[in-house]
Amino acid sequence: MQKDFKKGFSDGIPIGLGYFSVSFGFGILAMSSKISAFFAWLISATNLTSAGQVAGAEIIAASGTLAEMILTQLVINLRYSLMGFSLTQKLDSSFTTPKRLLLAFGITDEIYAVAISQKGKITASYMAGLIVIPFIGWTSGTVAGALANQLLPEIIANNMGILLYGMFIAIFIPAAKKSKAVLVAVIISAAVSVVLKYFFPFISSGFSVIISAVIAAVICAALFPVKEEEEEL
């Protein structure tokens, strides 16, 4: 059991290092959205997700509605439901219900990717170990970014704002390169997002993401239904 925890712990180190620098970007973004370092930390410690937090911070900054917040988080983070479902096929008997309730919190794109790529079943100790360093990296990076926003020269702080978007690009570009259907989804979604931003400025950024993504996903699901081997995200 302790061995599994250690293995997970060390597998989580590279994820944690990556998270530190990316959440640094979130800390900066939060401060420029007038969210204090403490609340930026609280958001990171209770959400542990990049895209959802960026969208959430934008809604908070714009004093959006709670309905908008719920819908936005639902759409942006829905992939975690799929990942969680996919992971259930991989869990050994050490995953009791209380442990599932606790460890579900740690399902992120990268933690999922590492956990699902293990040989055979995984234990609850392994998954617990895997979550530790990414959680520390994500929360401490957020605070460092929020504080650095006040200390760094403006030109550097400004350019850190692109970090999270760079990470998003790093996820969807390789996928679009491999699959024409994903490329079409990305292009439709980006195009609708641009149209909404410039021609329907009264639609908030949160709803704009939902509308753009759902239109693109429904069109692509109709045009290019996935084959069995493509299902796993």
Next chain:
Amino acid sequence: MSIIIYIAVMAGVTYLIRMIPFAAFRKQIKSRFIKSILYYLPYAVLAAMTVPAIFYSTGNLKSAVVGTVVAVVVAFFEKPLLIVALAAAASGLITDLII
């Protein structure tokens, strides 16, 4: 509205999304159409979040455009997330320093 309420709602929704299938789901989704939507959704979400917001992310259109182009090129060669993100920020910074 208090920021605590926003954060509580945000965290609660995100946790439930993760927890419900992980703790309870036993069967596979059968509808191919729904499965297809769920397959494309994450990429579509990321694209909509990135465009056009990325062009406003550095406070300066020139550095944002350079950073975006560099990120797309580096991502195309399938470099790790961290490398893509840092390349975008570094190239934007260099642009701002030169121009």
